[in-house]
Amino acid sequence: MGKARPGPPDDSNVGKRRRQQSAENSEGDEDTLLKQNPFASLVTNPQDQSNCSTVNLSDGSGRKKQPPLVVKNVNFSTLSTGIAECGVNPVYKLTRFGIKVLCNSSQEFNQVQDHLKMCSYEYYTHDKPGERPYRVIIRGLPLAEPGILQSQLESEYGLEAQAVHVIRRKEESEPFYLVHFLKGSTTLKKLREIKHIGSIIVQWQAYRNNRADVTQCLNCLHHGHGTRNCHLKSRCNHCGDAHTSDQCPKKSESTKHCANCDGAHSATDPSVQNTYGLDSKRQNQINRGGSPPIKGQQHQL
Structure with missing residues (x-):
């Protein structure tokens, strides 16, 4: 009698060997990919909390996005050269409104703004992050120079107002005053304890800008800044x-x-x-x- 032919291989064993070989290859591929990945050092085991560390995306300087400084009526070469001499390297954008200067930090913003003031350049900007003033309204006072009211608030009540503006509206017969204080320096409750300024009874109100239109500057009369x-x-x-x-x-x-x-x-x-x-x-x-x-x-x- 001839020898019996070997039967077909067991499918379960073949599948097992193939899965084992695939797993070994995938582990090798993963090791190769991790070695080539420049961010592999950031990969941690989520279960190993003792070795986990938080990746801080900040540069440690408290950097926040700064508002643009828009400079008008000055040559770009003159402007950029002067700012570079201050040790600042901002980004510039040429627009139909003027030369927009974009600073990288609050310190750079202050340096550029000091340079613009020193050179008497024309420019406008916006409030820096977190520096928007606390605004209140005073009603009941007669029309007078804002500077007089500002001095009176400081001398008689110890209130240091950053700015005072007279507001006139067509729908209201009497003007009122818009007063800016440093944010956190006072509250409406404290201000309402002042019942009169001089000998005139006044009312203190919170300022709410309910107007839907865009801000218009009352100095240069352009739109888009205050x-x-x-x-x-x-x-x-x-x-x-x-x-x-x-x-x-x-x-x-x-x-x-x-x-x-x-x-x-x-x-x-x-x-x-x-x-x-x-x-x-x-x-x-x-x-x-x-x-x-x-x-x-x-x-x-």
Whole structure:
């Protein structure tokens, strides 16, 4: 009789050997990949909490995104050379509004701003992170120079106001004062303990900006930044010339001249701004997920 032929191999044993070989190959591939991976040192066993460490993405300087400094009416070469001599290396962006200077830290921001002030350059910026002032409203006082009220608050009540502005609104017959304090320096409860300033009874109220439009500077009359951070030349809201509105020699004249578009209206006239369809453009931009256009963009900036 001939020899019996060997039967077919056991499928269970073949599958076992293949799985074992695949596991060995995968372990080798994993070791190779980890050796080639520059971030392999960050891989830790999630169960080994004793060896885990938190990866800190901060540079330790408390760096936060700084607001831009927008410089106008100066040559880029002159500006960048002067800033470089201060030991600062910011990023620049040329825009139709001016030269935008983007700093990497709060220290760089302060250095650049000091340089701009020293050179008397025209520029504007915005509040730094965490430095937005605490704003309150004072009602009941007669119209006077804001500086007088600011000095009175400090001398009589020990309140150091950063700024004081007179606010006039068409829907209100009497003006009121908007006062800026350093954030955390006082509270509305403490302020309301002051029942009168001088011999006049006053009311203290929290400031709530319920206006839907974009901020307009009352110094240069442009849109997109506030008065407090504006270092551009003053422009008159009545005649459009290069002086403050309070110093206008043409106040008695009924004809007004817009400092932005040369129209026969004031630069802050909301009815004229609405005719440009700026509110709908702003909302459409927001709906598309982008940043809203600066209100007044059809004016000359």
